Amino acid sequence: MSLLEQLNQDMKQAMKNKEKDKLIVIRMVKAALQNEAIKLSQNELSNEEELTVLSRELKQRKDSLLEFKNADRLDLAEKTQAEIDVLVKYMPEQLSEEEVAEIVQQTISEVNASSKADMGKVMGALMPKVKGKADGSLVNKLVQQQLS
Structure with missing residues (x-):
């Protein structure tokens, strides 16, 4: 199953379960993937290109998390950590x-x-x-x- 199919399936499930935060993150990732496809003038992204987009989104959130913690903005840090938790599920298993x-x-x-x-x-x-x-x-x- 491709990443986009997985995202669509999870988006439907998040809607049914009324998981608003998860739904927002999934939509954000889908938009980032579609923007990358448009930028590269392609209909579909390869697995490697999808992974690049996911990695970039995850890195942005990790950087934001660090900044929020340094600024003692725990409310934003918690929200960002929740987004990271959703994104990690779509990443390949990490090496030790x-x-x-x-x-x-x-x-x-x-x-x-x-x-x-x-x-x-x-x-x-x-x-x-x-x-x-x-x-x-x-x-x-x-x-x-x-x-x-």
Whole structure:
């Protein structure tokens, strides 16, 4: 089942269950996917393009959550956390830190990286492998640790 079909099904269920907050998030994600399709002049997005849009939406909310917590706006932080919880359900299963560390080590070996100067090469080869499955800041931290 494609992501759009899943969103439509969940949207109907949210309407039936009168889950207003969930419905708002699903509609927001659908709109973001449709906007991306229009931007790329396509009728349908590939799975990878859908994942990119979902990742972007999730990252925006995580950044907002951090800002709201720093500003002691707990009301907005709670609302944003609820949106994150809905979005996470549509993301692929996240890799553990150990799994990411293993992929990082393999990639460093593949590109023959030896110092922090090779960080760009490593990240360029690594990010497509873990796209949507691992947080970029975690990947960055692990690469820096292994290259130092």
